[in-house]
Amino acid sequence: MRRREFLGAAGALALAACAKGTRSLPPGELQGGNFALGHRLGQGDFPAAAEIRPVEVLIVGAGIAGLSAAWRLQRAGFEDFALLELEASPGGNSRYARSPVCAHPLGAHYLPLPNPEARAVRALLADLGVLKGDPWALKPEYDEAYLCHSPQERLYRFGVWQEGLVPHLGLAAGEREQMARFFARMADFKALGDSRGRTFALPLAYARPDASTAALDRLTLFDWLKAEGFDSPSLHWYLNYACRDDYGTDYRQVSAWAGIHYFAGRTGEGGLGAGDTVLTAPEGNGWIVRRLAERLPGRLHTGLAVHGLRQEEGRVHVDAWSENEGRSLRYQARQVIWAAPLFLLPRVAPQLPPDLAAAIAPLSHAPWLVASLHLAAPPEAGAGTPLAWDNVLYDSPGLGYVVATHQQIRRAPPGPTVLTYYRPLSGEDPRLARQRLLDTPREIWAEAILSDLGRAHRDIRSLTTRLDVFRHGHAMARPLPGFLDGARRARLARGWGRVRLAHADMSGMSLFEEANYWGVRAAEQLLREAGGRLAERLA
Amino acid sequence: MxxxxxxxxxxxxxxxxxxxxxxxxxxxxxxxxxxxxxxxxxxxxxxxxxxxxxxxxxxxxxxxxxxxxxxxxxxxxxxxxxxxxxxxxxxxxxxxxxxxxxxxxxxxxxxxxxxxxxxxxxxxxxxxxxxxxxxxxxxxxxxxxxxxxxxxxxxxxxxxxxxxxxxxxxxxxxxxxxxxxxxxxxxxxxxxxxxxxxxxxxxxxxxxxxxxxxxxxxxxLYADEVIHMESSPYQRIVVTRWRDDIRLFLNQNLQFSSRDEYRYHEALVHPGLAALPGARRILVLGGGDGFAVREILRYPQIQSVTLVDLDPAMTRLFATAPLLTQLNGNALNDSRVTVVNADAAIWLEENGEAFDFVVVDFPDPSNFALGKLYSTGFYRLLARHLAPGGRIVVQATSPYYARRSYWTIVATLEAAGFRTAPYHALVPSFGEWGYVLAGREAPGLPTAYPEGLRFLTVAGTADLFRFPADMERLPVEPNRLNEQSLVRLFEQEWHGAAR
Structure with missing residues (x-):
């Protein structure tokens, strides 16, 4: 066995690696959020504000929620706002990086074609020129450059790359029937609803859970599968993959309602043969961040950490530490849109009402690791489907990788590329996992990633010229059983006086559609209260 | 022991x-x-x-x-x-x-x-x-x-x-x-x-x-005497000769035989270009052998020909080897011709020039990377470089051996907003071969050809645009980037034909 592997590796590297030696790690950096600054926030050891900046509306957090809020305000012609971001660059989970070869994602890498009810997402895409024609059409036309090119997905199992991510080769007796039954059940859930909306709508605010489906939020997806008689190992693997992919959480912990929502929630389709292809770009969802941030010159301030927030006399006082200037600033805003992770709010706002704090408390977040592998050339083809955009390994601790150069149109044989490798630390308690994420040196992660990918690509070590590891400490809210609790979500939606909350945390599902919805909704509420009728309602 | x-x-x-x-x-x-x-x-x-x-x-x-x-x-x-x-x-x-x-x-x-x-x-x-x-x-x-x-x-x-x-x-x-x-x-x-x-x-x-x-x-390795052998970063280039027949092989695949290449290249260029008396600026994508350029240069009104070919080894060979420059009429050294060694899509993305006539002569869509060069996305990119009244001609594999592939390319050009005029010609070395003429308006047929053509005649041209029953149009979907149906069809059809 080992002899085979050795011989194989030696030959397949087209001989180069042998001369170099095979075990050395490629160089790279450990990257990620400003954890030190983030962790200082709750401790209050910041100097008093040195400057006061009045502003009508302050948006805290420039992730998708904050950027969407700013977009909505600008769309209505409202410009008196500022946007503060703790990190050095905007985007949150949709941040991206540039390289001489190709821009590549550091987080979210695609956007499913939006549902009809996701009006804000559709309006945004139409504004960016990617959705063409009528944004409210059942199947709008999308710019082909952003539709994921074929082949889109492949799965490595039994030494062969299968097309698609649902295992369909080498299934045991009965597995195929269970797969068919499972997807039929999901189609039924998808169709569920009444005249006011679908049961599993997306954004979640439009969902209409009834008594029977609400019961799904009282058990885990794993328990639901058991109760329904689904025991196919391939199906279980696939569903756990889906939960880890969308929620960063193991299917033994995810609420069955959320797990089913993954399959029943999305109805978006495109016209002209687009089907349900996803939208993507070399930088993942970073292109949306880039385009929105370009419209915010002078309004978007990065490296500003909000460490204090008080409401008094019709104003909100927001103290922020400027990492670049080494001093604190005080923003005096009439209105605040809190578009940062909700768990930070109790840390910086001592006045926060206890019932709101109690509605925030149950939230927990999954940590993620995202690695950028810079390759001298794409990995060798292997058996089966050729290199796709999304490439997943069966039974891997990771979720596979996406290829940044996939959307390029090239006559030449493929050259250097960047692979983005995803791994949620979903197998343990999130606090412990987060500590491990912070404590583990890059070399350990790099070795683990190369070994994992090495199962399918024996040449990965010799091809990788650089391997950066990006850490997201609080990447995704975990939709555990009970997350759907209507009273708790309603409390979050009510906000806190002049402070409106807008974050995917409000839904408990870290999805673009959710972040966008809450950001746009907060902006629309604010515009309505400022007087005047809205020309359109998107959320 | x-x-x-x-x-x-x-x-x-x-x-x-x-x-x-x-x-x-x-x-x-x-x-x-x-x-x-x-x-x-x-x-x-x-x-x-x-x-x-x-x-x-x-x-x-x-x-x-x-x-x-x-x-x-x-x-x-x-x-x-x-x-x-x-x-x-x-x-x-x-x-x-x-x-x-x-x-x-x-x-x-x-x-x-x-x-x-x-x-x-x-x-x-x-x-x-x-x-x-x-x-x-x-x-x-x-x-x-x-x-x-x-x-x-x-x-x-x-x-x-x-x-x-x-x-x-x-x-x-x-x-x-x-x-x-x-x-x-x-x-x-x-x-x-x-x-x-x-x-x-x-x-x-x-x-x-x-x-x-x-x-x-x-x-x-070759039936005939090898007169040139070279490996570029992109392909292995071999030229053979037997008496007056000179052949070019790229990675062992025949690209032309000097005995009948005139049929392929006359059919590629003239049905489109001869109907455009006002054409001045021409773009050729692929075609580093310079034969298409040779045909283009027959028109005195042409002011510039830009040839974009990936492989400098190819264009260098066909600009310098005496036997080959004799075949292509030294076209690549003509003062009106600019040779660019670049990837066609990158060049199109980075340049704003518009052309009156564009010749697209890429390798067949045998893998996903090449298939993208026959997609609605690529043709839309190309459309941005087409001057008003301009035409495009695309080599489009064989309508006989790969009938569905051929008509997919036609459907793709149409989905990208072009009006098309599909046609075909018999090239003995290849068999029945297909081309698609396309423009924003329906392309018309030429009423005169330049002097010295050996294959095309005005009277015979209409026949090229008629497809016999076994090559007639089939209802097929266009080749969209998110589906790449062409690569899958092409694989099936040529695989079937080889058997």
Missing amino acids: QHALLASVFIIASCGLAYELVAAALASYLLGDSVTQFSTIIGAYLFAMGVGSWLSRYVGGNLVRRFIQIEMLVGVLGGFAAVGLFLAFAAQMGPFRVLLYLSVLAVGTLVGLEIPLVMRILKREVAFKELVSRVLAVDYLGALAVSVLFPLLLAPYLGLMRTGLLFGLLNVGVAVWALYLFRAQLPRSRDLYLAAGASVALLAGGLAVAGQVSDTAESW
Whole structure:
């Protein structure tokens, strides 16, 4: 066995690696959020504000929620706002990086074609020129450059790359029937609803859970599968993959309602043969961040950490530490849109009402690791489907990788590329996992990633010229059983006086559609209260 | 005794890896696409080794005797594999890939038998734990030695054939050594001695003549005399000549025969361009041989021709080699012609120029990367470079052999907003070939052609635009980037046609 592997590796590297030696790690950096600054926030050891900046509306957090809020305000012609971001660059989970070869994602890498009810997402895409024609059409036309090119997905199992991510080769007796039954059940859930909306709508605010489906939020997806008689190992693997992919959480912990929502929630389709292809770009969802941030010159301030927030006399006082200037600033805003992770709010706002704090408390977040592998050339083809955009390994601790150069149109044989490798630390308690994420040196992660990918690509070590590891400490809210609790979500939606909350945390599902919805909704509420009728309602 | 056998394990391992590397390197050299060749050859070889290891359970009797026999067999078979394959390829004897994989499987199986046998022989003297650790350690060392030596010394200085033969000799050497070491256990073994002597003689003789063989064999690769051979980073370029027939092969695929290329290139250029008397600026994508440019330059009103071809080796060759510049009328050196060596899509993305007539002459859509060059997305990009009233012509594979592929390309141009005029021409070297003329308005037919054409006539042109029943239009979907239906169809159709 080992002899085979050795011989194989030696030959397949087209001989180069042998001369170099095979075990050395490629160089790279450990990257990620400003954890030190983030962790200082709750401790209050910041100097008093040195400057006061009045502003009508302050948006805290420039992730998708904050950027969407700013977009909505600008769309209505409202410009008196500022946007503060703790990190050095905007985007949150949709941040991206540039390289001489190709821009590549550091987080979210695609956007499913939006549902009809996701009006804000559709309006945004139409504004960016990617959705063409009528944004409210059942199947709008999308710019082909952003539709994921074929082949889109492949799965490595039994030494062969299968097309698609649902295992369909080498299934045991009965597995195929269970797969068919499972997807039929999901189609039924998808169709569920009444005249006011679908049961599993997306954004979640439009969902209409009834008594029977609400019961799904009282058990885990794993328990639901058991109760329904689904025991196919391939199906279980696939569903756990889906939960880890969308929620960063193991299917033994995810609420069955959320797990089913993954399959029943999305109805978006495109016209002209687009089907349900996803939208993507070399930088993942970073292109949306880039385009929105370009419209915010002078309004978007990065490296500003909000460490204090008080409401008094019709104003909100927001103290922020400027990492670049080494001093604190005080923003005096009439209105605040809190578009940062909700768990930070109790840390910086001592006045926060206890019932709101109690509605925030149950939230927990999954940590993620995202690695950028810079390759001298794409990995060798292997058996089966050729290199796709999304490439997943069966039974891997990771979720596979996406290829940044996939959307390029090239006559030449493929050259250097960047692979983005995803791994949620979903197998343990999130606090412990987060500590491990912070404590583990890059070399350990790099070795683990190369070994994992090495199962399918024996040449990965010799091809990788650089391997950066990006850490997201609080990447995704975990939709555990009970997350759907209507009273708790309603409390979050009510906000806190002049402070409106807008974050995917409000839904408990870290999805673009959710972040966008809450950001746009907060902006629309604010515009309505400022007087005047809205020309359109998107959320 | 034990150390002697371990030393022989070292040699065996070196030989085993050497045969594998020689086969993979030879396949890449002859067939191109080294990643595929290395990957599939190594896969087949490792599989065969597994088969050999498994078969070793059925090897009984005098193990030492069997081991010596296998060593001699591996030596001769493995040693001559490269020579045999090269000659077979050159002489076009039988299906080359079948021979290639048969030889890889045979040698791999024999190599797979070796280590289990050595371990069984040594088992008598050494405890199992020790045995496994020592044999496998030495085995790896042998493999490492060759994997380092092969690219640095063996392949560049000895060449593939001599490397194969040399390791064959080493393998037989192990057999001879074992004959000596175990002479006490091998009574009445005259046949073994004879066979060993014959193997050594055969391999040594092979080594002696290998130089001559490799010198002459590549010219057999082609039916005709090879007049130019060159490997660029993109492809292997070979030009052959037999009397007045000059042929160009890229990665062994025929690109043109000088006997009938005029049919292909006249049909590619003139039905579109002759109907555009106002055309001044022309763009050619692909077509580094300069034949399309030669046809374009027949029109006196042309002011500029931009040729965008990926491979500088191609355009250099067709701008400098006297025989070839004679064929393309020295078109690439014409003052009106600008040669750009760039990737077509990148060049289109980065340039804003508009053209009156665009010739798209890409390789057939045989993989996902090439398939993108026949997509609605690519044609929309191209449309941005088309001047008002301009036309595009696309080489569109064979409407006879790949009927659905051909009509998919037509449907794709239409989905990208073009009006099309599909047509075809018979090029004997290729068979019935298809083109698509496209423009924002419906393309009209020419009423006159330039002087000196050998194939096209005004009277015959309408026939090119008529498709007989077996090539008639089929209802097919356009080739969209998110589906790439064309690549899947093309694969099915040409695969079916080849059978």
